[in-house]
Amino acid sequence: MSVLGRGFPIPFLVTTEVPCPYLPDRMERKVITELSGGNAPELFELLSHAGFRRSHSIAYRPACSGCQACVPVRIPVAEFEPSRTQRRIARRNAALVARVRDNVPTQEQFELFAQYLEARHADGEMVGMGPQDYSSMVADSPVDTRMVELRRPDGILAACCLTDWNKDGISAVYSFYEPHRSELSLGVYVVLWLIEEARRRSLPYVYLGYWVENSRKMAYKSGFQPLEGYGPEGWRRI
Numbered sequence: 001m002s003v004l005g006r007g008f009p010i011p012f013l014v015t016t017e018v019p020c021p022y023l024p025d026r027m028e029r030k031v032i033t034e035l036s037g038g039n040a041p042e043l044f045e046l047l048s049h050a051g052f053r054r055s056h057s058i059a060y061r062p063a064c065s066g067c068q069a070c071v072p073v074r075i076p077v078a079e080f081e082p083s084r085t086q087r088r089i090a091r092r093n094a095a096l097v098a099r100v101r102d103n104v105p106t107q108e109q110f111e112l113f114a115q116y117l118e119a120r121h122a123d124g125e126m127v128g129m130g131p132q133d134y135s136s137m138v139a140d141s142p143v144d145t146r147m148v149e150l151r152r153p154d155g156i157l158a159a160c161c162l163t164d165w166n167k168d169g170i171s172a173v174y175s176f177y178e179p180h181r182s183e184l185s186l187g188v189y190v191v192l193w194l195i196e197e198a199r200r201r202s203l204p205y206v207y208l209g210y211w212v213e214n215s216r217k218m219a220y221k222s223g224f225q226p227l228e229g230y231g232p233e234g235w236r237r238i
Helices: 040-048 084-092 107-120 131-139 186-200 216-223
Strands: 002-005 008-011 030-034 053-055 058-062 070-076 097-102 145-151 157-166 169-177 205-212 228-231 234-237
Touching: 008 030, 040 053, 040 058, 040 157, 053 169, 084 186, 097 186, 107 131, 107 157, 107 169, 145 186, 157 186, 169 186, 186 205, 186 216, 205 216
Parallel strands: 169 205
Antiparallel strands: 002 008, 030 058, 053 058, 070 205, 070 228, 097 145, 145 157, 157 169, 228 234
16 A cells, blocks of 8 residues: 655555554554655654654554544643643652753663563563663664653653654653652653643644553543544544
């Protein structure tokens, strides 16, 4: 399957079905295309507007038979107002120092990543990833990819977020953080920081990937309002 996009053809493939990681007794398949060559950033920009995400050098979207539960979502930065709970979370983490780095993996990041997976996603598809797998996840990107690090005042790494940067916003690819500090709600704080950084840079959106209404893992995303989802009629409020 091939679709023309801004003067160049986009070849798509559909993957075989595998068990859905979000909903029980469901099967997942994706439509994918490779991001390669000099037009990779432009192609990814185009695809991200249609709800695609990136993993390594592949852009993908769910294409599950008989199911449309996965909804691409984004936050319109100019209209976002934090809730009372989110303001409390921001105050709790106000001492963290953020730095936007190149997508160069470090051993320190990997150790935090491994701790996070073991504590929070021991049954997930990423468990067992080693240092080389982590390095590939971070560094293997044909687009503008950066790592956001958040550190405590003593310099200890508290949270990280792998991000893709487009002309219209920041896309949160994957975040991980100290799993034993649940009282800090670091996952929510990472998103709050991305919103403020996008606002500071006059970028209109923060992309949060996919939201599944009945998935506990995805519930936090609906706490960011207003939220836009991509469907047959384009981006609409949900």
